[in-house]
Amino acid sequence: MYEAKAAGGNSIRAHTALMNQRLLARVTLETQLRMAIEQNEMELHFQPQVDAVSRRLTGAEALLRWRHAGQYIPPDRFIPVAEDTGLIISIGDWVIDRAIAHILEWRRLTGDTPPIAINLSPRQFWRPALSRLVLDKLRAAGLPPGALEVEVTESVLLHAETGSLDELQNFRESGVRIALDDFGTGYSSLSYLRRLPISILKIDRSFIIDLTSPEESQRSQALVRAIIVMAHNLSLTVIAEGVETTEQLDCLRALDCDVIQGYLISRPLPASEFAARFLAQLESRG
Numbered sequence: 101m102y103e104a105k106a107a108g109g110n111s112i113r114a115h116t117a118l119m120n121q122r123l124l125a126r127v128t129l130e131t132q133l134r135m136a137i138e139q140n141e142m143e144l145h146f147q148p149q150v151d152a153v154s155r156r157l158t159g160a161e162a163l164l165r166w167r168h169a170g171q172y173i174p175p176d177r178f179i180p181v182a183e184d185t186g187l188i189i190s191i192g193d194w195v196i197d198r199a200i201a202h203i204l205e206w207r208r209l210t211g212d213t214p215p216i217a218i219n220l221s222p223r224q225f226w227r228p229a230l231s232r233l234v235l236d237k238l239r240a241a242g243l244p245p246g247a248l249e250v251e252v253t254e255s256v257l258l259h260a261e262t263g264s265l266d267e268l269q270n271f272r273e274s275g276v277r278i279a280l281d282d283f284g285t286g287y288s289s290l291s292y293l294r295r296l297p298i299s300i301l302k303i304d305r306s307f308i309i310d311l312t313s314p315e316e317s318q319r320s321q322a323l324v325r326a327i328i329v330m331a332h333n334l335s336l337t338v339i340a341e342g343v344e345t346t347e348q349l350d351c352l353r354a355l356d357c358d359v360i361q362g363y364l365i366s367r368p369l370p371a372s373e374f375a376a377r378f379l380a381q382l383e384s385r386g
């Protein structure tokens with residue numbers, strides 16, 4: 101059934117030994133995922149976002165890590181399972197709570213923190229009043245809405261009947277800024293930019309890779325330049341994802357990109373390490 105669904109539905113898949121194996125692996129993963137939170141196996145890591153020119157910290161993205169049986173299982177492997185099974189709701193709630201707890205702790209230490217972004221999957225918008233939930237949690241923690249940002253992809257509008265657009269509008273009006281993640285992949289279209297109440301546009305890593313590749317650089321630079329000009333005309337802040345080299349950084353600066361995020365600055369770090377390396381510099385101001 102999963103294979104048939106993955107092929108777009110309305111199709112039939114024969115049951116083979118290989119599929120038995122895959123199915124078993126999936127069911128095992130699902131069972132383990134169900135226990136992951138209570139067994140304390142989830143962590144948030146944080147990747148800094150810095151100003152493209154001054155390199156000052158402007159924010160950070162919280163990225164989920166699942167430490168299981170002595171290794172990290174990457175989010176790309178377990179988030180889809182969590183989405184299919186609905187487990188993403190409880191995992192997502194855990195992410196919101198943990199992010200707020202980290203922000204509180206850091207604010208106690210440094211006085212202030214730049215906005216911390218969490219990723220929200222479309223499935224999380226199926227629950228009623230997601231924005232209320234998040235805003236209530238922020239209020240209960242005594243944090244201003246601007247302490248948190250949310251990252252969504254345009255697929256959040258795929259099931260618009262769930263009221264996701266209203267939820268996003270509510271986030272924005274309340275002061276939680278929204279970033280459009282992975283821009284340029286999937287079905288990104290100008291109509292999403294028109295409809296989504298976003299403040300930040302994140303250019304997908306695939307464009308950044310091609311910026312300095314010998315065959316693709318001209319086309320890529322033209323595209324990235326156009327995206328940045330368009331975003332600025334819409335008063336959006338532009339973040340480049342997956343910046344790995346100084347050549348890419350130089351190119352992005354020349355194209356007037358605002359903020360960069362990527363291994364060049366830092367990999368996603370455990371919370372304590374992120375605080376020590378990137379928030380300590382704020383302490384003097386706090």
Ligand code: C2E
Pocket residue numbers: 147162163164174175176179195218219220221251281282341342343344361362363364368
């Ligand atoms: P994303 O939100 O687009 O996150 C950026 C991904 O790019 C992260 O992968 C990050 O580690 C990786 N990355 C950052 N800089 C570089 C770089 O310079 N080079 C390369 N090669 N990669 C870089 P990660 O952490 O494996 O997360 C993958 C995806 O899983 C995320 O993509 C996001 O869609 C999803 N995800 C992660 N955490 C959460 C979460 O808490 N909730 C939900 N719903 N999804 C999450």
Ligand code: MG
Pocket residue numbers: 161219251281
């Ligand atoms: Mg993201």
Ligand code: MG
Pocket residue numbers: 281282302304341
């Ligand atoms: Mg992304």
